[in-house]
Amino acid sequence: MPMNAMYELEALDTWREGSVCADRTDVDFFPSPDDIGAIASARAVCGSCPVRDDCLAFALETNQSDGIWGGYTPAERSKLRRVWLRDLKAAS
Numbered sequence: 001m002p003m004n005a006m007y008e009l010e011a012l013d014t015w016r017e018g019s020v021c022a023d024r025t026d027v028d029f030f031p032s033p034d035d036i037g038a039i040a041s042a043r044a045v046c047g048s049c050p051v052r053d054d055c056l057a058f059a060l061e062t063n064q065s066d067g068i069w070g071g072y073t074p075a076e077r078s079k080l081r082r083v084w085l086r087d088l089k090a091a092s
């Protein structure tokens with residue numbers, strides 16, 4: 001990986017310092033897709049997280065395929081990512 005790409009990835013990752021989930025070992029942020037209760041619990045934590053937007057942006061940019069990021073499930077992020085990519089392409 002080129003050095004400038006590594007730097008960009010590190011910069012993208014600084015938002016984690018404000019994450020609420022870092023201290024929530026009681027909540028599963030990588031629940032099974034059919035575990036509605038666990039998904040709801042993770043979403044509730046994300047709802048009060050100050051870096052939620054950055055978390056979601058990171059997940060979309062790095063195409064995270066598992067877990068709850070920014071309060072969204074993988075299926076929800078997949079739809080959001082298609083729109084995000086379309087908008088990115090339209091803006092370039």
Ligand code: SF4
Binds near residue numbers: 019047052055
């Ligand atoms: S939005 Fe949710 S998954 Fe993302 S950092 Fe905050 S608590 Fe963690």
